[in-house]
Amino acid sequence: MSEVKKRRRNREREEALKRSDQCIYCGEKADSVDHFPPRSFFREGQWPKNYAFPACMACNNGKGEDEQVIGKFLKMQNLDPVKDPDFQKFVDGVRMSRPDLFEKIKVIEGEEAKRALRELAGNDESAAKLAIDGAKVIDFPASLNNFLTNFSGWLGRSLYFQHVGRIHLGEVFTRIFTLQAFERPELRRSLDLHIQRPTIARGKDLSKQFYYRYLVMDRTFSGFIWFGNPQFIFSIVASQNPTVLELNRQFERGGFCIRIPPVKKKGHEGC
Known part of the structure; x- marks a missing residue:
């Protein structure tokens, strides 16, 4: 590894651990940095800038x-x-x-x-x-669904931390849509409400590899996320708002989404 890359990684590690001393996935002490989405998702290792998160070594290694x-x-x-x-x-x-x-x-x-x-x-x-x-x-x-559900939970917790600025160990709600589903007017309207669009880049534009539209309000992150040429789109809601949680629990009972349960850790005040 070149000295330039080493310095860059050290700087990202320092900046990530300054954001929190707790792992964003479990609430335990953070002693490593997780690049999420991971570098392996991007061509030529060009993962996006500012997507490095504090994590414990167990979570970081466990999901590799x-x-x-x-x-x-x-x-x-x-x-x-x-x-x-x-x-x-x-x-x-x-x-x-x-x-x-x-x-x-x-x-x-x-x-x-x-x-x-x-x-x-x-x-x-x-x-x-x-x-x-x-x-x-x-x-x-069908077993791939378990991987995608776990992945949605990591997405929800990392993007909540990224845009709300707090650790979210509560419930995450997810559904995966095919691109063609957005021909339905109600889904198109929902997508249009998610007006915020992040800058996905590291020296060059990476939005063709990873992109999302999102909405943040009242302790809630809601987003539509996709990778590459989207064959499907992740819909994710992570919230600490009781009204939003109950609404999404109703959606879950109706089969409209999947609920990823809270992370149960003692002594964490972030959710």
């Missing part, structure tokens, strides 16, 4: 393997599974870190792929927009 799987999955969404040589590279990476997932990842085509596209998009017209170079679909195992 999940991040690798999710990062590869997100990158695979932007590739043609048949023609793009990088697709196989990402599959090989998942196979090495999580062989149980690799065994269940497959490329489907023909009529099976057309049915899958119709289910994903909702109708034949929207499915036709998704079908590029013939109907080829990557079929991922």
